[in-house]
Amino acid sequence: MRQSPLLLLLCACTLAHPALAQSPAPTPATPVNLFPEGSFETLTPEGNPVSWEIPHPSYQKQLGASFRVQVEPNGNRFVTLENVDSAKALHIAAIVPLPEGATRVRVRFKIRARGLFASPQPEWSSAQLGGNWIDASGADLGYLRGTQQRIKTDVPDWMEFEEVLTPPAGAARIRLQPGLYQTTGALDLDDIKVFAEVGAK
Numbered sequence: 001m002r003q004s005p006l007l008l009l010l011c012a013c014t015l016a017h018p019a020l021a022q023s024p025a026p027t028p029a030t031p032v033n034l035f036p037e038g039s040f041e042t043l044t045p046e047g048n049p050v051s052w053e054i055p056h057p058s059y060q061k062q063l064g065a066s067f068r069v070q071v072e073p074n075g076n077r078f079v080t081l082e083n084v085d086s087a088k089a090l091h092i093a094a095i096v097p098l099p100e101g102a103t104r105v106r107v108r109f110k111i112r113a114r115g116l117f118a119s120p121q122p123e124w125s126s127a128q129l130g131g132n133w134i135d136a137s138g139a140d141l142g143y144l145r146g147t148q149q150r151i152k153t154d155v156p157d158w159m160e161f162e163e164v165l166t167p168p169a170g171a172a173r174i175r176l177q178p179g180l181y182q183t184t185g186a187l188d189l190d191d192i193k194v195f196a197e198v199g200a201k
């Protein structure tokens with residue numbers, strides 16, 4: 001069977017330039033959010049946000065606390081944590097892998113809070129994003145210092161925060177852990193985004 005001249009030409013080009021077929025994707029001009037699940041728009045069949053660890057219902061019941069997904073009139077989803085015991089913490093958690101060689105990480109998040117009362121002690125009692133650096137083996141490398149805004153008073157309207165963090169040596173992922181720490185009241189969360197820069201010090 002005879003092959004068409006066009007097909008032969010295409011085969012010849014691929015053989016002559018194998019790298020053309022394997023070229024890496026060009027570097028995007030704008031930073032890419034590494035954590036789209038921070039929008040809380042995608043839910044599991046059980047109705048929980050995808051990629052998030054949610055406090056077990058029995059733990060919520062034990063605390064008298066609650067976690068729920070809410071929907072604004074425009075269809076946007078966000079989550080609400082409500083804590084009634086200032087001796088306890090209520091938080092959700094998610095793991096975000098970092099690219100190899102990340103030298104700077106920016107974390108953005110939007111919150112709203114009402115009825116906050118932070119326990120006088122310990123001093124870190126507050127509503128906060130919180131989290132930890134984790135290495136490739138799963139070992140804890142310490143707090144994400146900078147994301148602990150320690151919000152102790154109400155935030156009536158949505159407010160966006162951004163923190164620029166320097167990963168410790170060996171950091172391969174971050175564990176985000178927003179919540180109410182030894183603080184009562186209600187905390188709304190949405191649009192948690194993570195951006196990483198590679199190479200630049």
Ligand SMILES: [Ca+2]
Pocket residue numbers: 039040041076077078190191
């Ligand atoms: Ca959302």
